[in-house]
Amino acid sequence: MTGTQQGAAVRTVGVVHVYRVAGTDVAALRGVDLAVAPGERVALLGPSGSGKSTLLSVVAGLRRPSAGSVLVDGRDIARYTEAQLYGYRSESLGLMMQGAVSNLLPYASPRENVAFVGGRGRSRGRDPVAEEALAAAGLADERRPVGVLGRADQQATALAVAMAGSPRLLLVDEPTSQLDDDARESLLDTLVQTTTAVGTTLLMVTHDEQVAHRMQRMVRMRDGRVGAEGQRHEQYAVIGADGSVQLPEELLASWPAGSTVSVQASSPDEISIRRRLPAEEAP
Template identity: 55%
Template sequence: MSTVALRCEGLVHVYREADTDVAALRGIDLVVQEAERIALLGPSGSGKSTLMAIVAGILRPSAGRISVFGVDIERARERDLLRIRRDLLGLMLQGAATNLLLHEDAEANLAWALRGKPRADATLGRRILRSNGLGRDLRPVSALIPSEQQIVALAVSMAARPRLLIADEPTSQLDDASRDHLLDLFVDTAAAEGTAVLLVTHDEDVARRMQRMIHLRDGRIGEEASDEGRFAVIGTDGSVQLPTALRESWPAGALVDVDEVAAGEIRLRLRGGEGER
């Protein structure tokens, strides 16, 4: 099986809204290596949740190709998608009610997550619960505080030892201390298991705990950041998005001179403006 956890090539998704076609994704190219941890950032409507749903096999892309560990998602039959979600993916969606059986305790939630997986065991999930004082907690999940619920959600999503974990805003309802504790547990568990991570967040402090940060804007990847720096990304149509800090002073539709000043170096000059960038 491929060591590339996720590969997206020219991924497009269009949906209908009020008799109008709306492009949620506009040609996404993305590669996530095995055991690599990636954060997806962007404002509401940038395409983050759509991309996550396509990776999980919940939505079918309108165009382009996507594979998880070499298995084509866009061509897979429904039974194949079920097998992919069972054997390869872990899902940690937003909100406890989406991830968990609220009327059951943590241990029962682990058992539910592992149903239909005869070779799976609950060792990893129980270890996560025990290390956070929830191993013998008989309270229903609905009685737990939000930080405890998210620990149970992590234990459930990692219980079957997925090769790719998809997490949607796992810290959005937590205070800073609880957020940092969950992130420590999240990163340590994924690193120890060699699990690739695709994490959706609005919080750059959360995103910095991943190895790469991918910034989406208007359905396209505009920037990528890692320990090597922060870079704009050239789109398939040759476009480059301006950094957010420049967008107000360089408005859409403005005329820009583009000159190559040296090999591998260009100069952008706003027509009618005083400065150069």
């Protein structure tokens, strides 16, 4: 396979998502600013409840943000009609969400599952990218129904289905959470190979650092915001639109919420932050 397209550019600006639980408003996203370049592979990391899966569903157009913009190639899908969202998901987007296996046809073979997507208009005839994904997983000639296959083969089939039609943007949520080490690496090999070959932009949610290291960039979320980003050996805190910076997680226990600090500018490119100790507080 060779690159045949440019992946989608994704940018979120001040994205907020609020939902109600037992009559109470809960903010899952608190002003997320994120930019993903065409063809880039980005991992979203963070603890449970940090907002990473919510953000993925907002970019997929499955949820509408309460505020902010979700720009895909400069077009704000948050303002799309339902018909426009359907066109966006069917023409430009590949989805491999949690529980993706449950969306496969259990009585059909891997190749028949891919063909079903083609029958709905995502691809026409034989799909080279999906076929390559199946071949990479050793499933090109698998005739057994997906329902009797192991978890790793089911996940590989779900990936092939998501890549049918060579989507410009692929959104993946915890693809390896139920796989052993060998199966995880095999799926990641296929994922990286197929998206790189056709230039697809990839945004993936994971809790696994080793999985995240296979991506080109890692973005860490906490409390509904982007806290840090970078590559494997370089992580940088991200300044929010309101000027806020999240502390490193290892300091949270000793610098709890409500702590007061002094902030001094050492130079235009450097600041120092010092926690105010209890003994320094006025009576």
